[in-house]
Amino acid sequence: MSNLSIKDVPEAWAEVLRQRAARNHRSLQGELMAILERAVTEGADAGGPGLLASGTARALPSSSSRQAWKPVEQVAAELRARFPQGLPTGPSSIDLIRQDRDAR
Numbered sequence: 001m002s003n004l005s006i007k008d009v010p011e012a013w014a015e016v017l018r019q020r021a022a023r024n025h026r027s028l029q030g031e032l033m034a035i036l037e038r039a040v041t042e043g044a045d046a047g048g049p050g051l052l053a054s055g056t057a058r059a060l061p062s063s064s065s066r067q068a069w070k071p072v073e074q075v076a077a078e079l080r081a082r083f084p085q086g087l088p089t090g091p092s093s094i095d096l097i098r099q100d101r102d103a104r
Contacts, residue, residue: 025069 021031070078079087 025071 021028
């Protein structure tokens, strides 16, 4: 893997990127990798070369091989759709811990 470095990034841009990374539940490094991945594979996905020669761009790992992050709201909505009656409930963690401590 190569290491890249960008010097003299305006502080305002860096702050916008930090905020974007936080919104997407990623580190700044992860957010920059996601931005670069989209830029490199964008054209290849549409049948074009992307930013790289077509053979090279297609050889890159696809976004499906990377961990996808979802907002909490989206995960909650997917769970509500999958389990409309709610998840099965069991004993509370407080009761389980109390039972374990009392058993000692």
